[in-house]
Amino acid sequence: FKSLLCFVPLPVFILFLLPFPYAHQSGLLQKLLQEDSTYDYDLIVIGGGSGGLACAQEAAILGKKVMVLDFVVPSPQGTSWGLGGTCVNVGCVPKKLMHQAALLGQALNDSRKFGWEYVKHNWETMTEAIQNHISSLNWGHRLSLREKSVDYVNSYGEFVEHHRIKATNRKGQETSYTAAKFVIATGERPRYLGIQGDKEYCITSDDLFSLPYCPGKTLVVGASYVALECAGVLTGLGLDVTVMVRSVLLRGFDQEMAERVGSYMEQHGVKFLRKFIPVMVKQLEKGSPGKLKVVAKSTEGPETIEGVYNTVLLAIGRDSCTRKMGLDKIGVKINKKTGKIPVNDVEQTNVPYVYAVGDILEGKLELTPVAIQAGKLLARRLFGGCLEKCDYINVPTTVFTPLEYGCCGLSEEKAIEVYKKENLEVYHTFFWPLEWTVAGRDNNTCYAKIICNKFDNYRVIGFHVLGPNAGEVTQGFAAAMKCGLTKQLLDDTIGIHPTCGEVFTTLEITKSSGLDITQKGC
Known part of the structure; x- marks a missing residue:
């Protein structure tokens, strides 16, 4: 009886019990009525x-x-x-x-x-x-x-x-x-590293957004979306930023997209120290910010390095x-x-x-x-x-790095694991936002990719976009994926020109074809 109450309103359930004397005589009815009131x-x-x-x-x-x-x-x-x-x-x-x-x-x-x-x-x-x-x-x-x-x-x-x-x-x-x-x-x-000086001298995302002073030269430890977002923000505000990466960027996300995110950040001022982990953080000077010495070791050998920073941000x-x-x-x-x-x-x-x-x-x-x-x-x-x-399933998300990365559905790696490579078709292209043309910003950097299941009417099982306002673009396509979006439906959709999102209505080149996807104009 009790389990039924999760699905049937109590007054209705009581009316159901009234014709049964056992419910009243045994006290079950009274128990149901009074249990929660205790x-x-x-x-x-x-x-x-x-x-x-x-x-x-x-x-x-x-x-x-x-x-x-x-x-x-x-x-x-x-x-x-x-x-x-x-x-x-x-x-x-x-x-x-x-x-x-x-x-x-x-x-x-x-x-x-x-x-x-x-x-x-x-x-x-x-x-x-x-x-x-x-x-x-x-x-x-x-x-x-x-x-x-x-x-x-x-x-x-x-x-x-x-x-x-x-x-x-x-x-x-x-x-x-x-x-x-x-x-x-x-x-x-x-999470903290558990090394000398981490809790004493390092900050995390818990501290950064209300930090009462500019953090100055910053070491960001980690390669999560939190790490890359924070590094991107600080770099965008004009600070000297280094990201220390133990293994891969954006673990759990599509790795092609992750590497493109990292490449863009590196080209625009973020320095990456790959395959290193901190082993000690020591305070050299107090201040707002002060100075910290960081000792790190290689994950692939005996090599150690040292660096001096104003702030160490842990995002591991x-x-x-x-x-x-x-x-x-x-x-x-x-x-x-x-x-x-x-x-x-x-x-x-x-x-x-x-x-x-x-x-x-x-x-x-x-x-x-x-x-x-x-x-x-x-x-x-x-x-x-x-x-x-x-x-x-098919929950959209966006990584707010300097060049935003939006996605919904499966990464290419996960799609291959689930459906096998031969059962998939991947459509992709670079695109150049019109807003970037006069400003002289990078062509062949923004990137769009969909992963389709060939044996399910080319249903879109993975959606990925790297470009301005990626979150806004991804949100609408996520609704379409909930409705069973296919490649043909995208082809039948008329795009809004000039926008970034319209690129998904004109995708023609597959990865398997090996054809060039670089753009020559807007």
Whole structure:
């Protein structure tokens, strides 16, 4: 009976039970009516990021009593922030705004060809404006929770027994709460190297976007999208930037596209130290910024190198915030190596009343819109009689490097692994944005590629674009892929001229043909 309540509204279910005396005599009906009322809340969400807030607000809209617990443990450099999670405070939002600042710098360079004169960048003005915007978003989230009667508690949540958590605030004061159901949405935080001087002297993306001073000459350690985006921003703002790469760029992404991203960045001022990892960071001078000496060793031999930088930014990955919240006390399983939580196809953990959404899920995409969608649908299934599950297939994303990279579906490597090379056709071309022509920017740099399954009506299973506004371009094509986009449908679509996106309506050259794809004009 109880499992049916996930899908059937309670009043309807009660009417179903009324003709059966057993339900009343055994106390089952009374238990169903009173069970959840024995707890303080119908739902407690642990984590005030995008996924957690979406789930909490949707549950409240459906008439449930909901609490959100959110507590930001300060970074080793002391950085903390308000409600809204990584995306709002130290991720997508400030990253995209700083990326825009860098793009404006490039546009200023371009503008001289169009008759404009150059101006100077001020780091403090930029960060102040960005942080003001983030503060408004923090306030907006708090206001939204209040309007929906969701209780917001700025405390650290830790399970102490089944259905009960302990909430500890900044002053160390503890309060206990119970709930019928819990959603874990605690997200991830940047990983450290575990070497001498890393936590003492290095910063991460947690610190960069509110850094009160210009970081100066910077070493970025890592080759993740966070690493390359940060390196691109700093270079675009006129700083001396080096990226130290242990192995490949953008692991998990299409490697042809990743190398093209790296090549563009290298041609436009970013220095790459490949096959090296730091082994020590030592402070030479204090200051804002100071001076740091970095010792690194080769991953392929005994060679060591040294360098002096003002700032060292670590972007080597992120760890799930699941290990210090008492999950072991209630039996929730986590991946011991990664801290990620395995869930079934309805985001349920091995403990039936505990669910999870967002970056902490094992084997799922770490993207804000994914967490939001999963959180909303989870609340609707739990409390609204909805059956719809989150679709983790063909989710579009964009890497906001100086030349943006947008993609949806499979990388070429993954497509070959799944479908075999002989069953695929890859169409590709370079293109030259009209905006770049007068400015004299690189021809044969922007690149478009689709991967088609020959034996499924040439359905597009991988979409990749490297160029300006790649995110805007990718978003529309992602919707088309949801609808079963094929090569013929692209060919039948009339493009908007002159745009970057129109290139996908005129693709003719296949990789297998070996024909030249370089462009001679716009």
